[in-house]
Amino acid sequence: MLTTHLLGFPRIGARRELKFAQEAFWRNELDEAGLAAVGRDLRLRHWSWQREAGLSLVAAGDFSYYDHVLDTAVLLGGLPARFGFAPDRLDRRQYFELARGNAGQPALEMTKWFDTNYHYLKPEFDADSRFDGGPDWLFDEINEALLAGFQVKPQLVGPLTLLRLARVQGIEPLALVARLLPAYRRVLQRLTALGVAWVQLDEPILGLDLEPEWLAAFAPVYRELAVAGPRILLATYFSGVAERAALLRELPVAAIHLDAVRAPEQVEPLLGNWPLDRVLSLGVVDGRNIWKTNLDTVLDVLEPVKRRLGQRLWLAPSCSLLHVPVDLEQEDGLEAGLRDGLAFARQKLSELAILARALELGRSVSFQALEQQRQARARFAHLPGRQRADVAARLAAAPDAGRSAPYPVRYAAQRARLDLPLLPTTTIGSFPQTTAIRAARGAWQRGDLAEADYLAAMRAEIALAVERQEALGLDMLVHGEAERNDMVEYFSSQLDGFAATRHGWVQSYGSRCVKPPLIWGDVARPQPMTVAWSRYAQSLTDKPMKGMLTGPITLVQWSFVRDDLPRAVVARQIALALRDEVADLDRAGIAAIQIDEPAFREGLPLRRADWPAYLEWAVAAFRLASGCADPATQIHTHMCYSEFEDILPAIAALDADVITIETARSDMTLLDAFAEFAYPNEIGPGVYDIHSPRVPDGAEMQRLLEKALTVIPAERLWVNPDCGLKTRGWSETEAALANMVAAAKRLRSRL
Ligand code: GLN
Ligand code: ZN
Numbered sequence: 001m002l003t004t005h006l007l008g009f010p011r012i013g014a015r016r017e018l019k020f021a022q023e024a025f026w027r028n029e030l031d032e033a034g035l036a037a038v039g040r041d042l043r044l045r046h047w048s049w050q051r052e053a054g055l056s057l058v059a060a061g062d063f064s065y066y067d068h069v070l071d072t073a074v075l076l077g078g079l080p081a082r083f084g085f086a087p088d089r090l091d092r093r094q095y096f097e098l099a100r101g102n103a104g105q106p107a108l109e110m111t112k113w114f115d116t117n118y119h120y121l122k123p124e125f126d127a128d129s130r131f132d133g134g135p136d137w138l139f140d141e142i143n144e145a146l147l148a149g150f151q152v153k154p155q156l157v158g159p160l161t162l163l164r165l166a167r168v169q170g171i172e173p174l175a176l177v178a179r180l181l182p183a184y185r186r187v188l189q190r191l192t193a194l195g196v197a198w199v200q201l202d203e204p205i206l207g208l209d210l211e212p213e214w215l216a217a218f219a220p221v222y223r224e225l226a227v228a229g230p231r232i233l234l235a236t237y238f239s240g241v242a243e244r245a246a247l248l249r250e251l252p253v254a255a256i257h258l259d260a261v262r263a264p265e266q267v268e269p270l271l272g273n274w275p276l277d278r279v280l281s282l283g284v285v286d287g288r289n290i291w292k293t294n295l296d297t298v299l300d301v302l303e304p305v306k307r308r309l310g311q312r313l314w315l316a317p318s319c320s321l322l323h324v325p326v327d328l329e330q331e332d333g334l335e336a337g338l339r340d341g342l343a344f345a346r347q348k349l350s351e352l353a354i355l356a357r358a359l360e361l362g363r364s365v366s367f368q369a370l371e372q373q374r375q376a377r378a379r380f381a382h383l384p385g386r387q388r389a390d391v392a393a394r395l396a397a398a399p400d401a402g403r404s405a406p407y408p409v410r411y412a413a414q415r416a417r418l419d420l421p422l423l424p425t426t427t428i429g430s431f432p433q434t435t436a437i438r439a440a441r442g443a444w445q446r447g448d449l450a451e452a453d454y455l456a457a458m459r460a461e462i463a464l465a466v467e468r469q470e471a472l473g474l475d476m477l478v479h480g481e482a483e484r485n486d487m488v489e490y491f492s493s494q495l496d497g498f499a500a501t502r503h504g505w506v507q508s509y510g511s512r513c514v515k516p517p518l519i520w521g522d523v524a525r526p527q528p529m530t531v532a533w534s535r536y537a538q539s540l541t542d543k544p545m546k547g548m549l550t551g552p553i554t555l556v557q558w559s560f561v562r563d564d565l566p567r568a569v570v571a572r573q574i575a576l577a578l579r580d581e582v583a584d585l586d587r588a589g590i591a592a593i594q595i596d597e598p599a600f601r602e603g604l605p606l607r608r609a610d611w612p613a614y615l616e617w618a619v620a621a622f623r624l625a626s627g628c629a630d631p632a633t634q635i636h637t638h639m640c641y642s643e644f645e646d647i648l649p650a651i652a653a654l655d656a657d658v659i660t661i662e663t664a665r666s667d668m669t670l671l672d673a674f675a676e677f678a679y680p681n682e683i684g685p686g687v688y689d690i691h692s693p694r695v696p697d698g699a700e701m702q703r704l705l706e707k708a709l710t711v712i713p714a715e716r717l718w719v720n721p722d723c724g725l726k727t728r729g730w731s732e733t734e735a736a737l738a739n740m741v742a743a744a745k746r747l748r749s750r751l
Pocket of ligand 2: 598
């Protein structure tokens with residue numbers, strides 16, 4: 001039979017068993033043996049699923065108690081010296097201290113894994129880094145699999161991707177190759193000794209824009225590794241590598257994996273010159289999304305490849321299944337027609353098996369399985385709500401333009417309407433989500449609190465937030481978002497075309513999981529979503545009250561998006577729905593509306609060449625959502641970062657009247673780019689970091705503002721924290737905001 005395998009399975013567990021075990025361990029309520037037992041159960045279960053589905057090889061090394069990039073560094077012995085841990089005697093508590101920090105040391109830095117919502121830990125290497133080997137955890141895991149009778153293919157982050165993703169100080173990253181290679185070789189030799197035939201080395205950086213010296217490093221590195229042990233499957237994913245054909249051909253690896261979902265166009269050209277003895281693993285089942293595979297189309301592509309390569313063709317998901325939920329079987333609350341369209345990690349294993357059978361024995365032998373899939377997909381395709389004539393008609397008629405008046409005209413109209421002082425103070429939207437708020441929401445969701453009582457409780461919270469903001473003397477108020485548990489879920493649960501799962505958790509980092517909504521149908525807004533809350537909040541104060549929406553890009557970016565339409569079209573549908581909300585808020589007399597886009601930058605494609613196309617539709621979607629606002633209504637946007645240097649033209653093209661960004665931790669240095677670019681509209685650079693309970697003093701914030709004033713004129717400068725305050729407590733929030741308002745007032749009096 002054709003070889004089927006996968007590049008990794010979600011480790012968190014169908015019921016987030018790992019999360020609960022990790023957190024219990026951290027609270028000292030579960031001991032190390034208890035944690036290990038949960039890990040072992042999960043691995044055995046996932047391996048059994050892979051074997052039951054008929055996969056030829058099961059994955060090992062994909063399981064992790066925190067993060068797989070950290071695991072590879074740990075395996076090699078590459079720990080930051082600042083922790084003072086002995087790499088080969090590292091224990092589980094120390095491992096978690098690397099990931100989460102301890103009393104003396106901050107954790108390793110966390111960043112997004114390519115363009116996914118998974119966050120990995122950045123290994124730290126320097127001129128003194130040694131890679132003398134770490135604990136035997138991977139080898140134990142392989143033994144565990146072998147003992148249980150599984151054919152196992154371990155996986156590691158490849159050396160060049162590891163170096164590229166690490167924070168390397170005091171030495172050229174590539175200079176560490178010479179030290180890293182012996183460590184990898186020792187691991188490979190031990191795998192051979194265990195009887196492992198194949199090892200997967202992940203080198204997803206091959207799909208990035210890479211400097212020539214990085215590209216040149218691949219051939220020598222893999223020449224060294226190829227002789228050491230098991231046959232190497234080099235895995236690329238998330239983008240195409242066709243332009244690296246010559247390099248790939250030279251690599252002495254036994255197999256290469258290509259992502260044929262993200263970059264199907266790369267298969268033809270690469271195959272043209274495929275070495276005779278090399279395996280091609282094709283990722284044909286989408287590891288980044290949750291829709292059932294169109295098996296017929298995939299077979300059309302695979303059949304000619306199979307004729308050419310025979311058993312040298314392997315089948316796999318496009319990338320690790322880490323990025324999708326575990327098991328659709330649990331989703332008994334979903335509408336049947338919608339379930340028909342879905343495949344989670346476990347279901348994707350079966351898809352692979354069907355494909356392999358159909359390729360090996362012919363489509364007629366697999367007729368029944370193929371037909372079932374066809375019919376399910378057809379039912380889903382015709383589900384009412386998937387294609388809506390009304391949405392299509394509105395989309396076709398949607399305007400292209402932004403606001404009806406240019407910024408200078410709007411500026412004057414808004415200043416006249418809003419009556420704000422120089423350096424107006426405001427916040428980003430949320431106020432503390434207290435236990436009382438969460439308890440009330442929980443009780444309401446369980447049916448223990450009547451809806452009317454829940455709504456009354458939220459109104460009381462809003463009134464309290466307004467009262468406190470007035471007492472603090474803030475100039476532009478917010479309602480505080482008490483009624484929202486999550487900025488995406490709050491909107492997705494009110495929009496047609498979105499659905500929520502019950503157990504569709506995906507690991508974000510460590511024990512943290514997210515449950516992205518599904519965008520399965522055409523998006524429309526059946527009724528206003530936020531207007532009543534904003535109107536109520538505005539009725540409590542004479543100060544201007546900011547309406548609060550989540551933007552189209554963020555809603556797309558943090559959801560599983562239908563794959564039968566371009567993302568640009570889905571974003572436009574959402575933008576139109578939000579546009580209705582903006583119009584309604586405007587009509588309700590709300591004078592400022594913030595459209596949050598924290599995911600705007602993370603939507604950028606991996607390759608620079610693809611940036612302009614993305615930025616064009618992303619900007620257009622924001623302009624469509626906000627453009628209908630009256631010139632005298634102030635549109636704000638918020639982004640949780642400030643690395644804008646390379647996309648400032650797009651940020652300016654959003655044409656928000658005010659943008660609030662995160663700058664406190666970078667000491668305002670990132671504002672320089674705005675000044676250089678001569679960014680035309682108003683900016684609120686965050687003056688304090690909301691990620692810690694520390695209360696910053698007024699002098700510190702005043703200094704930051706003075707710094708900001710050297711690059712942004714006072715007429716266009718706002719004063720606000722870095723981000724929303726929902727994770728903070730009220731006492732530190734009030735203290736910090738009081739200092740912030742005082743700092744703004746002091747500065748104002750001098751202007
Ligand atoms: N308005 C949101 C809040 O304050 C914004 C959060 C975000 O951008 N991440 O919570
Ligand atoms: Zn933010």
